[in-house]
Amino acid sequence: MIVGEGMKKIGFLSFGHxxxxxxxxxxxxxxALLQSIDLAVAAEEIGVDGAYFRVHHFARQLASPFPLLAAVGARTSRIEIGTGVIDMRYENPLYMTEDAGSADLIAGGRLQLGISRGSPEQVVDGFRHFGYVPAEGSDHAALARDHAALFLRLLEGEGFAEPNPRPMFPNPPxxxxxxxxxxxxxxxxWWGAGTRATAEWTAQQGMNLMSSxxxxxxxxxPFHQLQAEQIQRFRDAWKEAGHAxxxxxxxxxxxFPILSDADRAYFGHDTHSQDQVGRLEGGLARFGKSYAGEPDRLVAELAEDEAVAAADTLxxxxxxxxxxDYNVHVLDSVLRHLAPELGWR
Structure with a gap:
């Protein structure tokens, strides 16, 4: 057995196309919605630890996440339920606080919410259609961080609103x-961080780190080494911040372990995948490779992935x-053929 860096929580991330x-x-x-619920239920049954969903607007993908999260929470009992990520440029932090609190209570405290600035969207400045405009002298990234800061404060549960002296229902003091x-x-x-510097900022805010x-x-x-450095910078900044x-x-x-002809037909072309470097929003970006192949080969390759080794959740x-059914097969293949050999389970 190849021993990894310890036990890991293993979840799935669906874009909901x-x-x-x-x-x-x-x-x-x-x-997309009903199959997402069914997949979460089936994933819990085979031992998967988390069901996470991507959020995109103006696209044929999952969007408003809280009805789905609540439904998954009501149909499951153990699996963590999360997002990866909610684009905070589009969010009303007060309404989101109520939605998140409701979904988390339905799920019995199993929500793991990934939030961030988000990725390039289907339309130009889509957040403006939702009624949100960056302040003068600011930009859309600051808008997301401002919304996130208010959301985090509201989640603390401290009172802030003056009660009506003649309320319809009695108020607590x-x-x-x-x-x-x-x-x-x-x-x-969690904050979805795309750079090393953003990972350090995430630690300073007391949020968990989500890296894609x-x-x-x-x-x-290589991508995995750059991401491992990002993780280390996050942990160093967390320690420096003094969080408890x-x-x-x-x-x-x-x-994608290749165990059948169907696996090979779907993912055989990814067996020689490599990192890619390109331009995104005016700057260089590095995309990590896919892993596809026979289980023994994947075990050897993943054992060399420094970022996977450093993370507690995959x-x-x-x-x-x-x-x-096919996605349950993919998840089960990883749990059965890779996770034990890598020391993840």
Whole structure:
């Protein structure tokens, strides 16, 4: 057995795509939502630790996450339920606090909310259509951070609103907070960081670190080494900030063990995948490779992935349009054939 860096939580990350294509098993928004719930239930049954969903606006993908999170919470009992990530440029932090508190209480305290500035969207400045405009002299990244800062404060549950002296219903004493309040949710907020500097800022804010298969910078080293440096900088900044609790760190990977002809047909072309460097929003970005191949080969390759070794949580990106059954097969293949050999489980 190849011994890794310790036990890991293993979850899936779905973008929730749908397409009317005859090649898609997910042809409508209804399919995407209902299949997401079914996949979370099935994933819990085979021992997966987390069900995470991407949020995109103006796209044929999952968008407003809280109805879905609440539904998954009501149908499951153990699995962590999260996002990766909610674009805070589009969010009303007060309404989001109520939604998050409600969904977390339904799930019994299992929410793990990934938030961030988000990625390039389908439309130009889509957040403006939602009624949010950066302050004069500011920009959309600052808008996301401002919304996040208010959201984090509200999750603390401190009263801030003056009560009506003649309320319809009796109030508790003092200033009022938003309800329902879910204790502990503030410690289960993650920031999706695309750079090393943003990871340090994340630690200073007391949020967990969520790092995907994309970093919006490049130093010439392999992706996994750059991401491992990002993780170390996060942990150093966390320690320097003096937070009392231990933080969590997740990384995303596309991992496809090839065990059948169907696996080979779908992912055989990824067996020689490599990092890619390109330009994104005017700057260099490095994209991590996919892992596809026979289990023995993947065990050897993943044992060399420094960022996966450094993280406590691994999110497996899934091809949701291939249907629930096939995605359960992919997840089960990782749990059965890779995780034990790598010391993750």
């Amino acid at each position: 749908w397409s009317p294509s005859p090649h898609s098993q997910t042809r409508s928004a209804s399919d 003092g200033l009022l907070r938003l309800e329902p309040h879910s204790p502990g949710l503030r410690e289960r907020i 298969t994309l970093l919006t910078e490049d130093t010439g080293v 609790r231990e933080p969590r760190v997740s990384v995303s990977r596309s991992i 999110l497996l990106t899934i091809p949701n349009q291939l249907g629930v």
